[in-house]
Amino acid sequence: MQFFGGSDISPSPPVATGSGSNGHMMYVFNRNGICLLYREWNRPLRTLSSQQDHKLMFGLLFSLKSFTAKMDPTSVDKGNLGVPQLPGQGCSFHSFRTNTFKLSFMESPSGIKIILVTNPKTGDLRESLKYIYNLYVEYVVKNPLYSPGTPIKCELFNTSLDQYVKNLA
Amino acid sequence: MVGREVSESCVDSMIIEMVSSYCDRFCSAKPELAARRIEAIGYQVGLQLSERYTMERPRFSDHLEAIKFICKDFWSELFKKQIDNLKTNHRGTFVLQDNRFRWLTRMSIDPSETNANTSDDPSVATTESKSAQSASMHLYFPCGIIRGALTNLGIPCAVSADMSNLPACSFVVRIKA
Amino acid sequence: MAPLAPRTGDAVFANVERVNAELFTLTYGAIVRQLLTDLEEVEEVNKQLDQMGYNIGIRLIDEFLAKSNVSRCVDFKETADVIAKVGLKMFLGVTASVTNWDVDGTSCSLVLEDNPLVDFVELPDTCQGLYYCNILSGVIRGALEMVSMKTEVTWVRDMLRGDDAYELRLKLLKQVPEEYPYKDDE
Numbered sequence: 001m002q003f004f005g006g007s008d009i010s011p012s013p014p015v016a017t018g019s020g021s022n023g024h025m026m027y028v029f030n031r032n033g034i035c036l037l038y039r040e041w042n043r044p045l046r047t048l049s050s051q052q053d054h055k056l057m058f059g060l061l062f063s064l065k066s067f068t069a070k071m072d073p074t075s076v077d078k079g080n081l082g083v084p085q086l087p088g089q090g091c092s093f094h095s096f097r098t099n100t101f102k103l104s105f106m107e108s109p110s111g112i113k114i115i116l117v118t119n120p121k122t123g124d125l126r127e128s129l130k131y132i133y134n135l136y137v138e139y140v141v142k143n144p145l146y147s148p149g150t151p152i153k154c155e156l157f158n159t160s161l162d163q164y165v166k167n168l169a
Numbered sequence: 170m171v172g173r174e175v176s177e178s179c180v181d182s183m184i185i186e187m188v189s190s191y192c193d194r195f196c197s198a199k200p201e202l203a204a205r206r207i208e209a210i211g212y213q214v215g216l217q218l219s220e221r222y223t224m225e226r227p228r229f230s231d232h233l234e235a236i237k238f239i240c241k242d243f244w245s246e247l248f249k250k251q252i253d254n255l256k257t258n259h260r261g262t263f264v265l266q267d268n269r270f271r272w273l274t275r276m277s278i279d280p281s282e283t284n285a286n287t288s289d290d291p292s293v294a295t296t297e298s299k300s301a302q303s304a305s306m307h308l309y310f311p312c313g314i315i316r317g318a319l320t321n322l323g324i325p326c327a328v329s330a331d332m333s334n335l336p337a338c339s340f341v342v343r344i345k346a
Numbered sequence: 347m348a349p350l351a352p353r354t355g356d357a358v359f360a361n362v363e364r365v366n367a368e369l370f371t372l373t374y375g376a377i378v379r380q381l382l383t384d385l386e387e388v389e390e391v392n393k394q395l396d397q398m399g400y401n402i403g404i405r406l407i408d409e410f411l412a413k414s415n416v417s418r419c420v421d422f423k424e425t426a427d428v429i430a431k432v433g434l435k436m437f438l439g440v441t442a443s444v445t446n447w448d449v450d451g452t453s454c455s456l457v458l459e460d461n462p463l464v465d466f467v468e469l470p471d472t473c474q475g476l477y478y479c480n481i482l483s484g485v486i487r488g489a490l491e492m493v494s495m496k497t498e499v500t501w502v503r504d505m506l507r508g509d510d511a512y513e514l515r516l517k518l519l520k521q522v523p524e525e526y527p528y529k530d531d532e
Contacts, residue, residue: 031492033527055528062526108411109419110492111524130412137412141405142178142275144185144307145300148404156277175370175462176437177363178409182402183370183481187377190398195384206380213376218368247369 022119023165024101028136030149031111033058036140037152041165061105061113068093094126104129112136118168128168135160184272184310192306200302204309211313212320219318222246232344235322236263243318261344265315270338272311278304278335308332315340352416352428355435362413362436371465378478388475395477399484400491407489410436419493422518423447426454429486429516438462442514453517455502461512469506478506483514496520 028037035054048056069075072091095104097120104116106129114129114136139157140146146154188207196203222243229235240252244267254266279300308330316328325345332338377398381391410416414432419425430442434456442456463479477483483499490497496519503509 031494031524033525059526059528062524108408109416109494110407110411111494112408133408134412137409139275139277141408142181144181144188144272144276145278145304147189148401153279154277155279156275173367173439173462173465174364175367175439176359177365178406179437180365180370180373182405183373183377185405186398186402187373189401190394194394206384210373210376210380213379214369214372217372217376221368246366249365 022122022168024117027057027115028152029058029113034149039161057115065092106130106133108133122168131164132161188306188310192303204306207306207309208313211310212317215314215317216321219243219321223322229322232324235319235324236342239315239318240265261346263342265340265342266337268337270336272307273332273336273338276304276335312340315342353414355432355441358414358432358436359439367462371462374463375467382473388473392477392480395480396484399481400488403485403488404492406437406485407492410489422495423451425495426516430456453515456514456516458512464506467506477501477504479512494522496522
């Protein structure tokens with residue numbers, strides 16, 4: 001799967017493998033752009049190193065948010081394209097769909113960004129992302145052994161996340 | 170009687186921060202000293218809580234009765250549940266087991282470290298023991314609370330804890346003769 | 347689907363797990379006492395309490411946001427109200443009033459009439475200069491920094507020092523936008 005260009009995108013979406021599993025992968029970034037978590041359930045093709053992959057994903061979100069705010073027809077007050085915004089400022093997008101995947105996105109005012117990539121037929125995941133944010137609070141932030149801003153290595157979080165994503169419709 | 174309440178996160182986050190301040194900032198080079206300080210804070214809290222909870226109560230006639238008070242009333246005030254299992258050797262050692270100790274329910278150790286045990290790389294082994302050590306640092310506070318509470322009831326003792334089976338926790342109380 | 351409306355402080359507090367405040371108050375008291383013994387200088391204790399509060403604030407902010415449904419914190423006036431009515435309520439079970447706004451709307455006071463940190467507390471004379479509740483100002487500073495607001499939070503009135511209320515002064519220093527953290531040639 002590639003986000004930009006590339007000629008090898010298949011015309012029809014791949015059939016989701018596994019037992020009703022729609023989730024492909026998930027990213028969690030913090031406000032400093034650090035990838036706190038990358039979790040993968042179903043990703044047959046990898047074209048980049050994980051570092052490049054994370055950077056590309058963060059860049060995509062950053063540009064897209066800036067772009068949507070600039071295009072906003074309801075607001076006069078808009079910055080210049082590419083000028084950084086405050087989290088929660090301006091309008092933002094919550095998902096986009098290609099013929100092979102759907103990307104759903106949420107950002108908390110504290111700059112935590114949760115990105116879930118799923119099968120393109122998946123429905124509205126905004127509530128699911130909020131639920132995942134709550135899982136992050138319960139099992140990551142409240143884990144006495146977790147230091148804020150460091151990569152997430154919490155078994156309790158991973159288990160409950162896997163369980164939840166497996167049952168996403 | 171339901172007195173004033175605060176959110177559980179207030180207490181949890183304060184304890185987490187107290188433990189990490191002592192371990193990483195005030196006594197970073199001396200884990201034993203950090204452990205003693207954290208235990209001392211717990212001791213102080215246990216002493217005062219036990220004083221409050223026993224104000225209108227007759228004195229306990231023996232050690233077992235006092236320990237049962239800790240397992241039932243005292244534990245319920247703090248954790249809204251009782252100790253699940255109490256064992257004793259009848260020679261002054263008591264084991265108090267909480268099958269789901271509230272302060273450990275969200276503790277989760279790095280899953281990759283479980284495999285690191287078999288590694289030959291010494292640096293990996295160090296991280297592993299470091300993580301286990303920081304986990305055990307969180308037990309000095311409740312151990313101190315139990316010791317303080319029992320001391321207030323006239324029972325000097327030593328308290329240690331074992332959490333090899335998260336989120337269960339066993340506290341071992343050894344009463345000093 | 348419209349975004350959910352932010353919840354009231356009472357509603358959030360009713361839904362979070364709560365514990366006996368004695369444990370909280372006595373634990374905090376024991377920490378302050380231990381710090382006074384270990385650090386000796388009252389000034390240093392004030393500093394460390396503030397630092398501990400800051401570290402707690404950067405953890406608590408996400409729980410606050412997740413449970414209150416607050417979806418943006420861009421306006422400082424609105425933010426101060428949310429701290430006073432929802433944030434303090436959700437964690438400590440009390441509220442504050444927001445007063446004394448300056449003309450440009452960048453500094454205000456939070457006045458607390460009730461403060462669970464200080465139940466059963468009396469400061470001995472040896473603690474002159476101690477800001478007993480300094481952890482709270484640190485929490486607010488840390489939490490606000492995570493929502494892009496650099497602030498200065500100081501105690502103006504303190505009942506433990508003989509004043510008639512607890513008053514915190516919040517001053518917005520600057521709002522820090524999110525930067526793109528990567529260099530292009532990386």
